[in-house]
Amino acid sequence: MRNDWSGQTFPHPPGRRPVVGDVLGTDPATPLQSTMRRGADLGPIFELKIFDQKFVIVAGAEIAAELADEARFEKALPPALVALREFAGEGLFTAYNDETNWALAHDLLRPAFTRDAMRRYHPIMLAAAQELFDTWDARPGPVDVSADMTRLTLETISRTAFSQDFGSFTREDQHPFIPAMIAALKAGQRKGTLDSMPGSALMARRIDKRNAPHQAYVDGLLDDLIAARRASGQDDVDDLLGIMLHSPHPETGQRLDDLNIRHQILTFLVAGHETTSGALSFALHHLSRDAEAVRRAQAEVDRVLGPDRDVEPTFEQVPKMRFVRRVLDEALRLWPTAPAFGRSPRQTTTLSTGHVMRPQDWALVLLPLVHRDPAVWGADADEFDPDRFLPERSHGRPPHVYKPFGTGERSCIGRQFALHEAVLVLARILHRYDLEPDPTYELRVSERLTLMPAGFELTLTPRSPSPGTAPAA
Template sequence: MRNDWSGQHFPHPPGRRPVVGDVLGADPAQPLQSTMRRAGGLGPIFELHVFDQKFVFVSSAELAAELADESRFQKALSPALVALREFAGAGLFTAYNDETDWALAHDLLRPAFTRDSMRGYHPIMLAAAQELFDSWDAGTGPVDVAADMTRLTMETISRTAFSHDFGSFSRAEPHPFIPAMIAALRAGQRKGSLNAMPGSALMARRIDKRNAHHQAYVDRLLDDIIAERRAEGAAKKDDLLGIMLDTPHPQTGEKLDDLNIRHQILTFLVAGHETTSGALSFALYYLSRNPALMATAHEEVDRILGPDRDAEPTFEQVPKFRYLRRVLDEGLRLWPTAPAFARSPRATTTLSTGHVMRPQDWALVMLPMVHRDPAVWGPDADEFDPDRFSPERSRGRVAHSYKPFGTGERSCIGRQFALHEAILVLARVLRRYDLTPDPGYELRITERLTLMPEGFELWLSPRR
């Protein structure tokens, strides 16, 4: 975990102190945003010391593209992902590169995201969206956009991953699994943030003790679901769990064991719902604040879906919402919901900056900064403009300058699933409702495992 870069030094913010390093200028509630604020003038690569841990950050598109070269570099696990392993084990997102179950799971699950498989998920996505709309229609007052998008995407991924309904729109209180999962996840995050501090081992044991029952409940529920499905035998289902249980590797004949299946389900639940709900929330925020952009989105939705506000897009129609796709892409450019990824070299190499990087060294690619690099995105890089992703403006753009789903062989396997769901939901919301924001609201970003608007509400009225 120590990241000493053989003693090399990088630019860092002013105010470094003995022992604590650069801690005094950090905001523990907003580590990413406070790092972005402190990075001004530090150049394409810089460092922060947190006690005895060195964090090296990459902020330029040119250097990020260099680290995206799969022949020289590969995925590394940052302290946050190492901490997440205690929750999600060797899942697709948290496995080390040399763990064989990662490659096995990736090969087995790749067919689950083909066009034919996506066609089977389409009606499940529509049904979950309708439940959200029914709850909105029955309510009064504004809706909490991020909270409701998170409920929606959790239901969608749980039903498509292992055919389980958590009742997010029918229960008065959340299913006990949801708060238990969140508590276990936050415990891992706290341990990751404490890793570099003196006495971290003692604090980690205390966190483990307080949260052991949450982790045990999550593990037990998923293990029971897996065991019940195994007991069904011939009653197979075409969901992700069914694929993991019933499909051998086409070359080796291997199958995943039950522990790794649990880790993969947890990975899909955690990584698969928060990222998509954040993408939807940012898209709705920016559209609702800009009447001209909203009018363009409405024109496309009305043209494709027709006059019926209850019209549901067909599977074939979803890729036709090209402007909505640009809106989602632009929201993910400014606020990529998975905001960073770490890279290490396959062998000792020298970066274009002149720094020598060894396989045990890692750097965090800061996507909100890479995605705002004026050398690629222009002097207005901080402004929301979906037309940046029009074909004519995208042509010739620097490779690897837009990476909201990660990079290389370890990039997000569910990218098409997330985009299909997000476009489908966005189209239905815009066709069905007029959206009125609070004019006094200013965007606040909460940092969990992902980025999400905080306190963002909309008033809904039936659209004529």
């Protein structure tokens, strides 16, 4: 869908060329970060023209808050998400607003993220974290933080979603599902990037041909899993797959078909592990560069968990780690792992900038810029400061200016799952280990479907929690 905005124009970077538009200044390996650099001085809303496609970018918090008004605006699918539909179909993340399966799946799956459901998932999260620590304790030397956080969160979501163990901490090699899933995702991303280029249809066919075995393996594995569970007659397994297989809609009696169940599982596997692993990795990066933040975080977890480094937090103790939660909130402010979302108006409307926006027009809210808008976050918006999220400093902050989980009715349904897991894991790491970073490392951000620190390693030294502490009541 071409995004022409009725021919209206916005500020754009210098150096635009005929035919290719603003392509020459874009780094294909890190398009989001190059857009951040190029848009730094272009104001709260600007455009990039990539061949014949216009990308309207929202960088200012005030306009982002305007687009978050659900009465006027709704989710839009930019080209990258449209391409991803070939992998994840009508999953919660990639469905169009008017597709009936989105509303059906959303209603059916809401009970899977209640407080009672979180309590059921808590021991699974603890068990996966312990497996990670066992591998760390048996393996001297620095650890690849992003890779290990990804293994951890993949195991957690696969075990809670459909009771599947991928053996991330016991196999010598990866389960073949993992590289097949990554290859299929990359194929969708490449197709989305190529969408506006001349000859894109021919290149897309070549990508599809190379990706076909990977896509077939992913689809086949999940279809077999669904079929086996259905044939087993088990209707008392309360993981996400069990809910989707056996729960009719409470009002209409509708059920999801097996194809859409596969789409939903893929959505949870991809979105449910990539975003959380990125959040944990960025939090550990910033902590490892801030000795005072580490001291405060470890004092808090020692106070809550006590002097035994092997103790596991109870479900009720996780929300008590408020500073740890602020560390994660601040890491997600600087580097929201799902870095953008699209918005379109429900009907033709005029923005506060004076631009007229029709339902077929869309804008991308670029969260790393919105979350660093100095008008909201201050002159030090690029600096890591978990106390930005203290209640007294958050009070009075405009609504809708912090959106790491998206916005409105299409925001992330698994937000509480992700935050509970991330606080639990980060608290246990800080309770068990001291963090020693590589002093020569400079943050490099890898852009996949989500954002992730690249080449980030830590040396983890076993620590003894403060001996005078006692577990919080």
